[in-house]
Amino acid sequence: xxILVVDDSRVMRQIVIRTLRQSGHGGHDIVExxxxxxxxxxxxxxxxxxxxxDWNMPEMTGIDLLEALRAQGNTTPFGFVTSEGSDDMxxxxxxxxxxxxxxxxxxxxxxxxxxxxxxxx
Numbered sequence: 001x002x003i004l005v006v007d008d009s010r011v012m013r014q015i016v017i018r019t020l021r022q023s024g025h026g027g028h029d030i031v032e033x034x035x036x037x038x039x040x041x042x043x044x045x046x047x048x049x050x051x052x053x054d055w056n057m058p059e060m061t062g063i064d065l066l067e068a069l070r071a072q073g074n075t076t077p078f079g080f081v082t083s084e085g086s087d088d089m090x091x092x093x094x095x096x097x098x099x100x101x102x103x104x105x106x107x108x109x110x111x112x113x114x115x116x117x118x119x120x121x
Contacts, residue, residue: 002049003052006052012054020115031048036060036065043069050077052081053066054081056084062080063096070096078097079102080093084103085101
């Protein structure tokens with residue numbers, strides 16, 4: 001499966017990718033984007049099977065990306081990996097169609113728990 005990792009920090013994208021591997025989900029094709037606007041283009045061009053996105057980014061935020069995808073009728077599984085995990089953010093994410101929100105700092109176990117139902121098969 002192709003997984004799109006979206007974060008404005010290159011270092012954080014690398015940490016997310018490393019944590020994917022540590023959680024037992026490293027055998028996937030990983031593509032990256034620096035912000036929601038770039039991610040929207042990547043989703044349209046490459047049709048990933050999963051999007052893992054930060055929330056706060058320049059150009060277009062993660063929640064704006066998710067809302068734009070859903071407005072286009074795109075149902076790609078989507079989850080947040082972000083520094084904030086307030087109840088309000090979790091409710092907004094779920095309401096917009098996100099499958100999960102993993103708050104930083106995260107562990108391989110948290111990734112596996114969130115991703116295992118999505119990455120089966």
